Amino acid sequence: MPKIEGSCRAASSRRAGLHSTSTGISMKKAGLIGLGAMGAGIAATLRGRGFEMHVCDVRPGAALQFAEHGGVAWGTPAQVAGACDVVVSVVVNAQQTEAVLFGEHGAAAAMKPGSVFIMCSTVDPNWSVALEERLGALGIHYIDAPISGGAAKAASGQMTVMSSAKPQAYEKAGEVLDGMAGKVYRLGDRAGAGSKVKIINQLLAGVHIAAAAEAMALGLREGVSAEALYEVITHSAGNSWMFENRMAHVLAGDYTPLSAVDIFVKDLGLVLDTARASKFPLPLASTAHQMFMQASTAGHAKEDDSAVIKIFPGIELPPSKGRK
Known part of the structure; x- marks a missing residue:
């Protein structure tokens, strides 16, 4: 992904009226990667529900356009992951999710132990189970969280999330998960059931x-x-x-x-x-x-x-x- 210069990021934050304190940004933070029809709606919903959104997309203009209305645009998944303890991925498939996590400037290497990766793509359930194990080995929590409802419901905060995850993941990221949607189903205590x-x-x-x-x-x-x-x-x-x-x-x-x-x-x-x-x-x-x-x-x-x-x-x- 092309880099978006820091000056763009700083300008985006100022336009949003955000401010820092001695302990960091004053708002709740969440990261989102993938500003397509569903991802843009989810990011806007979370922003409207009080989250400072850190976003990126393979199209750099998409992130900057989103940040014009509040939030922070980054150039790579790694930068988003470095800024947030909860990262939501809204890309098309498993291959793109692999690239988000483990590709060049991928999120996995930048995520702190104890942080949470929320995967919203439609994927093979067995692949999702394996991803939970791979991220767990890195100390990263994982939520298997495919979504449904279309772009309009994503933008209005009324979409459905079909999730499954370990209790620790829900504990750390439940507020973000609930903020994304109108209905969040918790279908099991490990990945796979959601998919x-x-x-x-x-x-x-x-x-x-x-x-x-x-x-x-x-x-x-x-x-x-x-x-x-x-x-x-x-x-x-x-x-x-x-x-x-x-x-x-x-x-x-x-x-x-x-x-x-x-x-x-x-x-x-x-x-x-x-x-x-x-x-x-x-x-x-x-x-x-x-x-x-x-x-x-x-x-x-x-x-x-x-x-x-x-x-x-x-x-x-x-x-x-x-x-x-």
Whole structure:
């Protein structure tokens, strides 16, 4: 990550009206790495709930933009970790989390013994269990804490956290964890349970999106008005949160990604890998995964996950109107 000079950091703090005392910064502190759609919302929520936020992102402008409204921008995960006893990581996957912790200028080497690393990505539960052991060997506490709810709920402090961790980790970082979200589930006394519940959530989310797209595609093929179908289904027993949310994107003809097609290629892949290890059949998840794979290879990988509807032949999708 490129370095953000100290002058930028100091200016950000002054603009935020922060002040130091003889014992250090006067506000509660938390670090956050990864200012994407979810991470930016979480950081803003914590800032609004009284935390002095120390942030960084692979895009240096993102950290500086956040700090304009209060907080401290840093250039690397190591700098964030050196400034805070609790560090929240909100990146896409295990590979990016590895880079945050153990890559060049990674956080792990800079974290003090007794500090806490909160991991919010959707990952293989076994990888999360192993990460707890690796960080524990360095004297660092770990919270397995995948998140759900989307960017809007992250920004409003209403998202859900599915966490599991040792009691010592909760004791040290519980205030940050509770400050991030509307609901924090504590699902076990060691890593793994949080990630297992998250991938089960993703199984349902992916299947629901695929089913919603299939239903809307059939309606379009049969000549039903898309708007009328949406109105009826959202007031009938066949509705789901995913139909109501994602088919609104289809009606608007807007596939700007809030959650991309490739997210479900990854997440449903994790679901299937987990089930395969115990020879557990998942026919619906398997079919949904193939649908997202087809959409990805057809060129829609970076589009909104509702673009899975584009795999269906012989339909005319609504033109772009933009989202409300």
